Amino acid sequence: MLSIKNLHASIDDKEILKGIDLEIKAGEVHAIMGPNGSGKSTLSSVLAGREEYEVTSGTVDFDGKDLLDMSPEDRAKEGLFLAFQYPVEIPGVSNVNFLKTAINEKRAHFNQEPVSAKDFLAMVKEKSALVELDSKLASRSVNEGFSGGEKKRNEIFQMAMLEPKLSILDETDSGLDIDALRIVANGVNKLKSPNNATVVITHYQRLLDYIVPDYVHVLYNGKIVKSGTKELALELEEKGYDWIKQEVDLA
Amino acid sequence: MTTAELTKKDIFLETLSTLDFNETEHFLALRKNAMKELESLEFPTSKTEYWKYTRVGKIINNKYELGISKEVDVQPYLIENLDANILVVVNGFYQASLSKIDSESGITITSLSYAKKQELEGVKTHFNQFTQDKSEIFLAINNVYHTDGIYIEVEKNTQSTKPIHIINITTGDNILSQSRNLVVANVGSEVKVIESFINEEGSANFLNHVSEFFVAENAKVEYNKIQDKKENNYSVTTEQVYQEANSNFTINTATFNGALVRNNLNIEVDASNCETNLSGLYLGQNKDHIDNHTVVDHKKPHCNSNEVYKGVLDDESTGVFNGKVYVRQDAQITNAFQQNNNILLTDNASVNSKPELEIYADDVKCSHGSTTGQIDEEAIFYLQSRGISKRGAMKLMINAFAKDALERISIEPLQEYIDQKIEERFA
Known part of the structure; x- marks a missing residue:
């Protein structure tokens, strides 16, 4: 589904990603872990298409298409979803109205009719229940006045509405208490299917107790320096990142 | 002569x-x-x-x-x-x-x-x-x-x-x-x-x-x-x-x-006991020059005034806002709220905003504020990342900003007429 080869990216002429290689197949859950400043958020930003980042070399293939050649909105329409670490508040723009616009733009992209008001409402009801998001919040301005937990649940609600092929959850666990974490993880798990894939970017192992990854990768200094299964996450939780840093620095 | x-x-x-x-x-x-x-x-x-x-x-x-x-x-x-x-x-x-x-x-x-x-x-x-x-x-x-x-x-x-x-x-x-x-x-x-x-x-x-x-x-x-x-x-x-x-x-x-x-x-x-609401929306384009000078003079106690003016300035247009609120010595328990927000769509658009309060009474609640800026790039990217084009995202945000200014209009067909004019402008 997603194939990243030798990806280099920089911001303000400072190289952050220094050659990332990653293969993700449908049905898989990948976790990307790593210490602060290792490039985790840069990777998600580059994949989502943030303009500030410049890709200096490498390729990203998304279901046979050149991802890096697409605008952020086309990436979304093709089925990429980024759950933001810091969801943005947009006063005056209603959550459901903008989602309806987004869904219809996606449908138009695939030459489909716009969603009917009835179907859309049914969808809002079903998907907001998935993350226990109050339907009142669904119709309010995007994230305005939402608590930290509500913002993260709203991200997963949007993900459920847009039905992406590949979801990237950028530090979705940050700022969540244990109950909110469980709700968010539950939502993600229910959306899992053999046809989609999930990338969980996190600093801590905690989230991975709930969203169990098939593969765990450690990002350090702009490269994936170690890959393994879920046991690697447990090892990191126990021993921290220093041993990996040492291994890399010695090599 | x-x-x-x-x-x-x-x-x-x-x-x-x-x-x-x-x-x-x-x-x-x-x-x-x-x-x-x-x-x-x-x-x-x-x-x-x-x-x-x-x-x-x-x-x-x-x-x-x-x-x-x-x-x-x-x-x-x-x-x-x-x-x-x-x-x-x-x-x-x-x-x-x-x-x-x-x-x-x-x-x-x-x-x-x-x-x-x-x-x-x-x-x-x-x-x-x-x-x-x-x-x-x-x-x-x-x-x-x-x-x-x-x-x-x-x-x-x-x-x-x-x-x-x-x-x-x-x-x-x-x-x-x-x-x-x-x-x-x-x-x-x-x-x-x-x-x-x-x-x-x-x-x-x-x-x-x-x-x-x-x-x-x-x-x-x-x-x-x-x-x-x-x-x-x-x-x-x-x-x-x-x-x-x-x-x-x-x-x-x-x-x-x-x-x-x-x-x-x-x-x-x-x-006493009056309510005063002043709302304004100004959408400048080309070389338009749009100036709103307002004065609310509170002379007696127990009154409320609410003022919200919003501007969206495109091309080389200029906006001016000068809102003055006086609260005279007798006008105790006055609530006066004033706000002016502006979005500049180009580098050549400009705004001069001057909110002013002159208060001579001591038991009052008054606030004023003024903001001028561009459309939040982060919000634009957020909407893009959900599949909405950059243009569509700008439109959504400007509409939201502008429509909010005139929500006190109580005549529904007029509200719709104005909303439609706003949408036409930023289509």
Whole structure:
């Protein structure tokens, strides 16, 4: 589904990603872990298409298409979803109205009719229940006045509405208490299917107790320096990142 | 006096001096009195604080002709689905043939000239009552030379069922017009007025318009002002509002265009338990210059005022906001809230924003704030990341910002009309 080869990216002429290689197949859950400043958020930003980042070399293939050649909105329409670490508040723009616009733009992209008001409402009801998001919040301005937990649940609600092929959850666990974490993880798990894939970017192992990854990768200094299964996450939780840093620095 | 000695003011007034007013002694005396004031006033310069950000050169250097009344097709200026009394003023003259008034008991809707001729009590008592000796030259010029306009009076405890829609049109080239309205809302009455300021055709027209509002005890007045002059035209409009106890006055101003627009809104809250709402939206484009100067003068205790003005400025347009709130010594327990927010869409658009509070009472709640910025890039990216184009995202955000400014409009078809105009602008 997603194939990243030798990806280099920089911001303000400072190289952050220094050659990332990653293969993700449908049905898989990948976790990307790593210490602060290792490039985790840069990777998600580059994949989502943030303009500030410049890709200096490498390729990203998304279901046979050149991802890096697409605008952020086309990436979304093709089925990429980024759950933001810091969801943005947009006063005056209603959550459901903008989602309806987004869904219809996606449908138009695939030459489909716009969603009917009835179907859309049914969808809002079903998907907001998935993350226990109050339907009142669904119709309010995007994230305005939402608590930290509500913002993260709203991200997963949007993900459920847009039905992406590949979801990237950028530090979705940050700022969540244990109950909110469980709700968010539950939502993600229910959306899992053999046809989609999930990338969980996190600093801590905690989230991975709930969203169990098939593969765990450690990002350090702009490269994936170690890959393994879920046991690697447990090892990191126990021993921290220093041993990996040492291994890399010695090599 | 030789030609060489003529000032800009002399030349400007010369055009108007040929106007002849066939009025009763009472009203001629008011004009004469205003003339005395006008003689002592000069056009503002860049040193005049009240006009610091708006140069009137464009207005006063132009050579004008007097406008004449003319048949105009008003169909394009009607508001869809709005059942209203329609009143048409062209180049400062009332157009009876284009107007449509359903008579309603307790409500007087006529041309101002007719009301004056009949010496109706409301006109005699309130006309020019709050517009004398204000030391503002454009106001003084209108006091002396206003031609015609609309008179509305609502009797005690009467609610007008239909809104009143005034369509104030200028047409022709280099036309100078001086229109004038008076709205008298007696005790416990209620009225809603819409006024559309339109230019039919021609450029370099100047409209100097004045509306007076007398809002008696327990009365409620809503005035909605739509300014939409696409061509290169100039307007100075002044509202002079006087509120008595327990009254409610709301004004919503939507400015869509204007080479030079100056709005002077002055509200005197001279009794307790009043509510005053001032909202404005200005959308500048090309080289538009849109200036809103507002004054709310709280003189008595226990009153609330809410002011929100929002601007979206595109191309090389300029916005000016100067909002002044006075809370006099007697005006304890005043709640005065004021806010001005602006979005600049280009590097060449600009805004001068000056919120001011002058408080002489000690037990009050007042706040004011002003923001000017670009559209939040982070929000744009967020919407893009959900599949909405950059253009679509901008549109969503500007619409949201702009529509929020005029949510106090209570006439639904008008709200829809304005929302649609906003959407058309940013389509």
